Amino acid sequence: MQIILLTSFGGAFATYLLAKISSRLRDVCAVIVSGLLVVFVALLYNKTPAATLIPSFVGAPLTVRLNMLSWFFAIAIVVVGFLSIVFSFSYIKGKERADFYYLMMLLVNAGMIGIVLSADLLTFYIFWEIMSWGAFLLISYNRGPALRAGMKYIVMSVIGSVVMLAGILSLYAVYETFVFSELAGRIASASPAYSLACASMLCIAFAIKNAVVPLHTWLPDAHSEAPAPFSAVLSGILIKMGTYGLILVLYLFVGVKLFISPTYVWRGFRFVLLVLASITILVPSFIAVMQNDAKKVLAWSSIAQAGYIILGITFGTTLGFAAGMFHFLNHATFKALLFFGIGAVEYRTKTRDLNSLGGLLKRMPITFIAVLVGTCGLIGIPLTNGFVSKWLLYKTLILEGSPFLAFIALIGTWGTILYGYKLLHHVFLGQLPEKYKNVRKAPASMQFVLIILSLAVVVLGILPGIPLKLINTIAVSMGMDSMNINIFGIASETGALNTVNILSVLAAAGIVVWIILKASKKSTRISQEDNYAAGAAIPAERYSYTVDFYNPLYRMIRRYLRDIFDEFYYWIAGRVQAFSDMVRRLYVGDVGCYAMYILLFLSALILSQVWWRVW
């Protein structure tokens, strides 16, 4: 395990140093490092090593350990990390400061590996912070609007870490330990109010990283302004570190038994989390529909999808936990896939504006298929992995008595369909603008990444048993009931999931549709202008019929979907700034005044003693 951390951190700096020699060497080194990490983590499957990094750091050891839960997260981190490095080859080539970019990509990756390997809160916090500032430097990389996005991110992130630090140290003040295994379950013995306070502080920190409404406002800007490969990492993995943290708090520290117990305190706490999760699903899904920037759509969608994950995890039953964990894995695959796909489009066309793109289907076929698969996964169409996790989630919610939450999740999925189709349509279908007539298909390294992830989406959709088995082991190790899992799905008393059945039904339906189409009259093809302008001659470049795609819907929902929290935070920031300006005026610049300050201080000190004897 030290080897993993050494490879990840050392590799990052080695890459940076080698970059000074040649850029070819740098690329090779980056791939080797991230590839090695995949191998190392894969080799540690089902092993539970533990180690001490530094025997004593500010009075406590820094320790690492591996268990099934952290392995599950670690493998997702290293795989997405590896793919993002491969994708970066052509994406970053010829851009400025590429060496720095690779250093930070690998460093953030290393930080995340560190987070999931940590065995105590101190180590966890250290790696967490390394990840946070590394991400800040990467988000700011693109300049221009990215600066604002980076600032917003880091300010919220610092607020999160400060709150987390307070939470960690409050725990430490009572239990005198940072180690997870020693903290586990002991919170139950503290007074409910105290443990609730500690748990909420940690949860706030993780919710900021996980972009749970109302703490989400950094995410849309940061995700859309970051370089595309990093957006994939950010959305697929980095924000899920918050999920990992939430699992630690809820399932390990508090303990799942206590968390879902009907005590007054924890019931309220769980209720709040569930409500926030469902708001996180509902509102961002529709805000995503209204976006006209391809990456903004995906960014808002990330918030909404993270909501599904949180909903599953905070539900607290085995099935819910499995749904959340599986959706985490799926989201890491399909959202990374989508960001990579849109990144490839952006790389070739230099724009992300949905209204000026279109018709790239013939120009970038592989990318189209990848984005199609990704969108299907996002929506949750059968035979993709998104279907399985969403199926599990609905099933949990309906069967275990929260049909209303299930309804909200369903409406969220409706929004997902709308923006998923919008994305696909605006980029790949419709008219091809004149200026993109000569767009070439994505470079080979990008296509490689897209194909791998598309396959993953489909394979996980058809054979969900592979990850579910793992998740089951994790759930059992946290003290939950076991599920009955086979390679094609779940068998249980409440209704089985079997992808083979679904496959055959779909195949049958497909054949029926094909037969009907074959039998019916042949359709005639007309040109697009005919269709749109009823035969009138219009200059193709002047019109973009994709603008205001869902116009009636926009008009209906627009006024409800203001991001009031964003405005509120900006207001606070403005107030703080104004107040700071006022404070600064204390230093008037007149030395006589300053001398008076000194004497006033002295007289106040003496008088307070003479009159009231305070000191």
Added chain:
Amino acid sequence: MVNPVLLLAVPLGLAFLTPLLAFISDRIARYVPVAGMLFNCVVSVSLIPSVLNRPIIVQTGGFAPPFGINLVAGPLGITLAAVIALVGLAVSVYGLAYVKEGATVKYHVLYLLLLTGATGVVLTGDIFNLFVFYEILCISSYALVAYSGDKNGVEAAVKYLIQGSIGSGLALIGIAILYGVFGTLNMADIARNIGSTGILNTTLFIALAFMVAGFGVEAAVFPLNAWLPDAHSSAPAPISAILSGIAIKVGIYVVVRIVFTVFGAPSMFMLLVVIGVVTLLIGEMSAFSQNNIKRMLAYSSVGQVGLIVFALGMATTGGISGGLFQIISHALAKSLLFLATGYMIYRSGSMEISSLQGMGKRMPLTCCAFTIGAFSLVGLPPFAGFPGKFMIVRAAIAQQQHLFTFLIALVLFGTIIEACYFFRIVQAAYFTGPREEPDAGKQRREEAPLFALAPMLGLLVFIIALGVYPEPVIRLLDSCAAELLNRFDYIKGVLG
């Protein structure tokens, strides 16, 4: 074993030797401060193991304390002397490249005197002797602030001089009252006479108040710190570094030594805590809305002083060693920042933050040093600022009092503001300005000269080393904290 008195005698002697050496060659004179600080560094570090066992008491003129002037080289004194020598060494190497114009010989003399004064203050055991060294420190820093000779520098120096003199005057009155009451100037002897009741009569309290207010001017706590932003921002870069890194820490040391050891006044601890938090908030908020980078760094020093005073005022082992750790990490990081900005300003010709754009390309190493210094100040791991802040927050939360919970929330709020303005500068240095072609930067590189880079990299190494493996230093600081907390051990150690 070396005699700790050499820590004072050698730099003082060298300071007066410098003008003579300058007759032979200016080149030799330039290297004198480096030699002196290197010597101090080696000596003070080599003394650390032995003072951990028992403090070394040096008598002058063969008079046993409480008569005569004595030096008390305890863990705290020697640790601070080592920090002073270390930062002094880095800054003096930097000065070799930076200080080229004007009265360079006088600069080197004053610089050595300043550091001698600082070392003397932390080592002496006699309160009037402390005052003398304190004045040496202050007077040389007034002169050095005005070194560049421009209008801003002189104006700032005069303001500093006025406020500093008021402070010194008040402190002297306080010392005089003490001497009038007890007839002794030995700190241990005064402490023994005051006893341990914890309740001071009005006369003694007035002496204490005068001394806290007087020495507090150099310690730069609110509302006594109005000289600092002007002085630190107008001085030449190495002097800003030494003032922020060393001089104000010496002021804090004096206040703390007087409150903890001489008076043993637990009732004042709360005052320190409150003043600390107020200073922190005011400093950080003033820094937040600055556009001038050196002023911003100066206000940030005010904020950090607040944090340190807050930590020391908690008067627990954890709090004091956290505060002392913060003294060390801030000394390293802030001097690094001032050194780095020195050349950044020199190259861009302006102190505005907006003029930093594209610096990351022009001076990559300097900018990297600046970034790491800034990250360390904000308290991000794995840099030296993190263990310090962590220990302070831990100590405050471990108090388990509502008041401290509230105060620590304010402190953390200050940290957030601090993060905002430092991250803003980092962005300005790296990510603003026109986008450049990947290879164009190579021709436009204007890195700082080697003599300026070497000390920055040296400080950088210390910052990272302390951030990754702070444990030995923390153990050392724990015994420093014990020295402050166990007043009677100090008295017994000196008086026998």
